[in-house]
Amino acid sequence: MKTLFKLAWRSLWRNKRRTLITISALIFAVVASVFMQSINRGSHEMIVDNMTRFQTGYLQIQDYRFENEPSLDNSFYFDPELEEKLIQQDDRITFVLPRIETFMLAADEQTTRGGVVFGVELEREHQFNGLKDRLVDGRFFDDSERGVVLSQGFSDRLGLNVSDTIALIGQGRFGMSASGLFEVVGIMEHPLPDMNSRTIYMPLETARELLSADGKVTSLLIGMDSDRHTDAVAANIGDFLEGSELRVLTWTELIPELLELLEFDLVGAYLMSYILYIVIAFGFFGTILTMTLERIKEFGILISVGMARLKLAFTLFLEVFIIGLLGVIAGVGFAWLLLYYFYLNPIELTGELAETVIEMGWAPVLPMSFAPDQFYSQAIIVFLIAIFIAIYPMYRVIRLDVISASRT
Amino acid sequence: MAVIRTEKICKVYNPDTIPVHALKDVSIQVEKGEFTSLVGPSGSGKTTLLNMLGALDMPSSGKSFIGDVEVTRLSDRERIRFRLHNIGFVFQHYNLIPVFTARENVSFIMMLQGVGQRELLERADELLESVGLGDRKDARPHELSGGQQQRVAVARALASKPRFILADEPTANLDTKAAMNLLDIMEKMNEEQEVTFIFSTHDQRVIKRARRVVTLVDGAVHSDETTAVDSAVKDNQ
Numbered sequence: 291m292k293t294l295f296k297l298a299w300r301s302l303w304r305n306k307r308r309t310l311i312t313i314s315a316l317i318f319a320v321v322a323s324v325f326m327q328s329i330n331r332g333s334h335e336m337i338v339d340n341m342t343r344f345q346t347g348y349l350q351i352q353d354y355r356f357e358n359e360p361s362l363d364n365s366f367y368f369d370p371e372l373e374e375k376l377i378q379q380d381d382r383i384t385f386v387l388p389r390i391e392t393f394m395l396a397a398d399e400q401t402t403r404g405g406v407v408f409g410v411e412l413e414r415e416h417q418f419n420g421l422k423d424r425l426v427d428g429r430f431f432d433d434s435e436r437g438v439v440l441s442q443g444f445s446d447r448l449g450l451n452v453s454d455t456i457a458l459i460g461q462g463r464f465g466m467s468a469s470g471l472f473e474v475v476g477i478m479e480h481p482l483p484d485m486n487s488r489t490i491y492m493p494l495e496t497a498r499e500l501l502s503a504d505g506k507v508t509s510l511l512i513g514m515d516s517d518r519h520t521d522a523v524a525a526n527i528g529d530f531l532e533g534s535e536l537r538v539l540t541w542t543e544l545i546p547e548l549l550e551l552l553e554f555d556l557v558g559a560y561l562m563s564y565i566l567y568i569v570i571a572f573g574f575f576g577t578i579l580t581m582t583l584e585r586i587k588e589f590g591i592l593i594s595v596g597m598a599r600l601k602l603a604f605t606l607f608l609e610v611f612i613i614g615l616l617g618v619i620a621g622v623g624f625a626w627l628l629l630y631y632f633y634l635n636p637i638e639l640t641g642e643l644a645e646t647v648i649e650m651g652w653a654p655v656l657p658m659s660f661a662p663d664q665f666y667s668q669a670i671i672v673f674l675i676a677i678f679i680a681i682y683p684m685y686r687v688i689r690l691d692v693i694s695a696s697r698t
Numbered sequence: 699m700a701v702i703r704t705e706k707i708c709k710v711y712n713p714d715t716i717p718v719h720a721l722k723d724v725s726i727q728v729e730k731g732e733f734t735s736l737v738g739p740s741g742s743g744k745t746t747l748l749n750m751l752g753a754l755d756m757p758s759s760g761k762s763f764i765g766d767v768e769v770t771r772l773s774d775r776e777r778i779r780f781r782l783h784n785i786g787f788v789f790q791h792y793n794l795i796p797v798f799t800a801r802e803n804v805s806f807i808m809m810l811q812g813v814g815q816r817e818l819l820e821r822a823d824e825l826l827e828s829v830g831l832g833d834r835k836d837a838r839p840h841e842l843s844g845g846q847q848q849r850v851a852v853a854r855a856l857a858s859k860p861r862f863i864l865a866d867e868p869t870a871n872l873d874t875k876a877a878m879n880l881l882d883i884m885e886k887m888n889e890e891q892e893v894t895f896i897f898s899t900h901d902q903r904v905i906k907r908a909r910r911v912v913t914l915v916d917g918a919v920h921s922d923e924t925t926a927v928d929s930a931v932k933d934n935q
């Protein structure tokens with residue numbers, strides 16, 4: 291084994307330049323692919339992050355009817371007792387965030403617009419998503435005052451400013467009419483452009499009163515120590531809720547269309563790296579091909595004097611594997627360094643792009659993903675390529691005719 | 699018992715297109731300790747016969763035995779294994795693994811045989827010394843002259859303790875001095891260790907030193923002469 295490795299290793303470095311070029315090409319492919327994906331996934335992570343923080347959470351408890359019929363009729367009772375029980379289900383749960391979410395019409399003197407009302411517990415909400423920091427004008431409401439904070443796009447559309455009055459009209463539980471006048475106490479900027487044009491925040495208690503939904507919520511967001519535990523925690527809560535009218539949904543279940551869209555958006559990047567890998571694979575194969583052909587005679591001798599074909603094939607596999615391994619390790623290393631560099635020195639964005647990113651609640655730098663699976667997925671691809679390419683020399687020595695090999 | 703015995707070996711190349719009858723009913727037998735040369739004009743079938751004797755190729759018909767094993771019945775995999783443990787090879791050129799040193803080339807065969815690390819290194823050194831390369835053990839093939847490379851090849855062929863050694867024109871690429879030197883070494887091993895050698899050659903100087911000369915013409919054994927003369931001459935010196 292040691293000798294076979296020695297044979298493989300030295301044979302590899304017999305043509306130093308060729309081997310180095312092949313390894314460099316692999317490094318380039320890995321670095322370029324990781325980088326491309328990092329940028330693509332960076333913006334996706336940003337979108338998903340905002341989506342989960344401001345809208346869905348990573349885990350959410352709803353009445354089982356709510357998804358199809360998001361009406362207050364499908365709200366449910368929430369009290370400290372339920373909260374206590376939920377938190378006991380899994381020690382990775384860090385908090386429970388109650389919300390009332392409903393559609394209402396908002397009017398000023400001239401116009402009427404549809405908006406989404408969020409009844410929230412301000413302090414908990416802020417801890418979860420930094421809501422208070424989104425304020426651009428005025429202030430946030432106290433716990434039970436009849437004040438609302440509008441998203442900037444919405445206030446623009448309605449032409450409302452701080453300390454103006456807004457009329458909200460809608461339906462509470464069981465068809466009770468719900469309407470009232472509220473003071474606009476603040477304007478905030480919602481990070482999701484879509485939501486920025488139609489969001490109204492008010493205290494949870496105020497919303498309950500307005501909507502005749504005393505003690506009720508439409509959704510409970512479950513906070514965890516890490517979103518990696520989403521599925522495990524969901525399973526535990528699911529067990530607990532078994533038999534009740536409540537159910538737990540993960541963020542992937544809550545925003546499947548968005549995820550599909552994002553996945554679709556990645557196709558381009560995947561395609562690019564696949565093309566890159568195909569090009570690199572051909573170069574790699576070219577190296578292995580010449581390396582094999584110029585050594586046919588050597589292989590013939592080795593088999594003639596009694597080296598088992600499989601042993602020789604294994605040695606050649608080792609050679610390809612070593613090139614692949616070096617390419618992957620160095621490639622992942624460089625990619626990591628590169629991303630780490632950009633992590634420390636983010637690429638500053640300017641112009642319109644910068645504004646968009648700022649609007650979404652992020653710093654005006656190119657969003658990049660640092661997810662570790664990007665690295666190992668590239669590593670796996672390069673390995674698969676290496677193993678695939680190794681088939682050729684292995685096949686050659688398995689089939690090699692020693693007589694004709696010695697005559698070449 | 700004979701070391702090698704063939705029974706009416708025929709070899710036809712390209713049987714389906716333009717058949718070449720490279721060997722016609724060749725039956726020969728080689729005893730332990732012989733120092734046999736295979737001669738004949740170019741194209742007479744020397745290499746083909748050596749390939750059969752070395753179980754590198756299969757005859758179109760006929761049988762060949764090494765010891766009591768009928769090698770013509772073995773599968774490819776069995777023949778490879780059989781060669782490893784029973785036959786030493788010296789080829790005309792490109793004998794050695796280019797990335798291995800002389801010592802590594804010699805010990806590689808023993809490694810394949812499963813010989814232990816210590817024994818294998820000791821034996822490799824001994825063998826290299828016996829072929830006069832004690833001071834070039836760590837040289838790679840490209841750092842050695844053609845004659846030195848062939849001597850390493852002989853050492854390698856001996857390393858596996860084979861029943862016999864086959865050499866196809868081992869001196870063809872060597873100058874006279876190197877050729878005679880290689881022959882000296884082969885002869886010494888033959889005399890001192892009773893190593894059986896079968897080698898093909900064109901070279902008159904080499905032919906002279908063989909005890910037995912088998913001449914092939916057109917794929918058939920034309921003559922088979924054993925001469926005691928040379929050794930008698932040698933003994934008198």
Ligand SMILES: Nc1ncnc2c1ncn2[C@@H]1O[C@H](COP(=O)(O)OP(=O)(O)OP(=O)(O)O)[C@@H](O)[C@H]1O
Binds near residue numbers: 712718720739745
């Ligand atoms: N692989 C092959 N395919 C077809 N014909 C072959 C093949 N190998 C050898 N021959 C033919 O078989 C005959 C014997 O060839 P062989 O190589 O055994 O001769 P040789 O005595 O070794 O010649 P030389 O002294 O030139 O080495 C020749 O006519 C040769 O052309």
Ligand SMILES: [Mg+2]
Binds near residue numbers: 744745746866
């Ligand atoms: Mg020949």
